[in-house]
Amino acid sequence: MDTQFKKGVLDICVLSTLKKKDHYxxxxxxxxxxxxxxxxxxxxxxxxxxxxxxxxxxYLKESNEGPSRKYYSLTKKGxxxxxxxxxxxxxxxxxxxxxxx
Amino acid sequence: MKKQxxxxxxxxxxxxxxxxxxxxxxxDYEEHFKIGKKKKRNEGEIVKSLGEPKEIAxxxxxxxxxxxxxxxxxxxxxxxxxxxxxxxxxxxxTEDKISDVIQKDKRDKSTLASKIILGALIFLVAVLxxxxxxxxxxxxxxIGYLAxxxxxxxxxxxxxxxxxxxxxTSKEKKRGLSTTKIILSLxxxxxxxxxxxxGLLFGLIGLFIAGLxxxxxxxxxxxxxxxxxxxxxxxxxxxxxxxxxxSGIGLLILGSLFTSLFGWFIKLxxxxxxxxxxxxxxxxxx
Numbered sequence: 001m002d003t004q005f006k007k008g009v010l011d012i013c014v015l016s017t018l019k020k021k022d023h024y025x026x027x028x029x030x031x032x033x034x035x036x037x038x039x040x041x042x043x044x045x046x047x048x049x050x051x052x053x054x055x056x057x058x059y060l061k062e063s064n065e066g067p068s069r070k071y072y073s074l075t076k077k078g079x080x081x082x083x084x085x086x087x088x089x090x091x092x093x094x095x096x097x098x099x100x101x
Numbered sequence: 102m103k104k105q106x107x108x109x110x111x112x113x114x115x116x117x118x119x120x121x122x123x124x125x126x127x128x129d130y131e132e133h134f135k136i137g138k139k140k141k142r143n144e145g146e147i148v149k150s151l152g153e154p155k156e157i158a159x160x161x162x163x164x165x166x167x168x169x170x171x172x173x174x175x176x177x178x179x180x181x182x183x184x185x186x187x188x189x190x191x192x193x194x195t196e197d198k199i200s201d202v203i204q205k206d207k208r209d210k211s212t213l214a215s216k217i218i219l220g221a222l223i224f225l226v227a228v229l230x231x232x233x234x235x236x237x238x239x240x241x242x243x244i245g246y247l248a249x250x251x252x253x254x255x256x257x258x259x260x261x262x263x264x265x266x267x268x269x270t271s272k273e274k275k276r277g278l279s280t281t282k283i284i285l286s287l288x289x290x291x292x293x294x295x296x297x298x299x300g301l302l303f304g305l306i307g308l309f310i311a312g313l314x315x316x317x318x319x320x321x322x323x324x325x326x327x328x329x330x331x332x333x334x335x336x337x338x339x340x341x342x343x344x345x346x347x348s349g350i351g352l353l354i355l356g357s358l359f360t361s362l363f364g365w366f367i368k369l370x371x372x373x374x375x376x377x378x379x380x381x382x383x384x385x386x387x
Contacts, residue, residue: 025129026136039152044129045160052164065139070132
């Protein structure tokens with residue numbers, strides 16, 4: 001897949017995955033990179049950007065298998081953004097499908 | 102590449118990112134390694150799935166400034182890191198080679214090869230002494246270092262094995278380096294290339310400054326033209342003032358052309374430096 005295209009899609013993936021439940025970094029990165037062929041390392045910058053833009057927040061939580069982990073969750077703004085992006089995606093999908101028909 | 106190497110390289114490439122942010126970024130990746138290991142993945146595997154530190158740093162920088170600015174910044178930082186890496190590698194290898202030569206020299210009093218190499222080094226140093234004060238200091242440092250090595254031979258052996266032990270990961274880098282090629286590239290770079298390199302850099306900076314000053318003078322002429330036209334617009338001077346106005350506009354455009362040319366050239370220059378450094382490190386390997 002084209003990298004430029006992939007990058008645009010990644011925001012949606014991160015926000016939608018976090019909408020279902022809070023994830024810790026490793027889990028989130030691993031999950032997304034399994035479905036979309038992208039190196040795991042380049043997802044952290046995206047998380048950082050989304051956090052700086054106020055869509056995500058982080059908190060530390062103890063885990064039973066070792067040191068505490070950094071969890072990511074959506075802010076109100078992030079939830080709204082996820083909805084917005086999803087609607088945009090649906091619209092985009094429809095248009096592309098029309099062209100492909 | 103191992104975890105430690107990955108983290109070190111990443112930190113090196115993260116130059117220019119605010120230090121508190123940088124610390125957090127490093128912590129994120131360390132946590133990634135920790136959890137990955139808990140999930141029974143080995144270090145090499147994790148490193149591979151994380152991708153290139155260079156790419157990660159590029160992406161990080163993009164989140165802090167506009168993409169065009171950050172691209173040029175990335176280019177500059179990558180060149181800097183490549184230079185640092187190359188110098189470090191060259192230094193370690195030369196150090197090993199020199200101590201090899203000296204040790205060999207001590208064992209059987211006179212090897213022709215080692216004499217030639219030492220002779221070449223001394224010649225190089227002599228040439229450098231003629232040039233300038235800074236190079237004199239550098240040459241003195243080299244001579245001092247040689248002397249230091251000569252008398253420290255006994256300790257050297259244990260230190261060398263220790264280093265070989267701690268650097269098992271970069272073993273392949275240490276193998277197969279040619280002394281003659283190191284000296285050749287050192288001589289070529291110090292005597293010829295570095296001056297060209299510095300010269301080009303200053304040429305480019307000159308282009309930028311020229312561009313800036315043309316922009317400033319263009320703006321000044323343009324501003325003066327407008328001011329004068331408003332202040333006293335008698336028909337005789339009007340034509341001259343109009344000519345001035347347009348030449349001001351022309352100069353403004355010329356200046357911006359110069360500065361954008363500079364931006365383009367400096368990018369090319371940085372890329373070329375990176376490629377040149379890579380060529381050099383490939384050359385000194387056998």
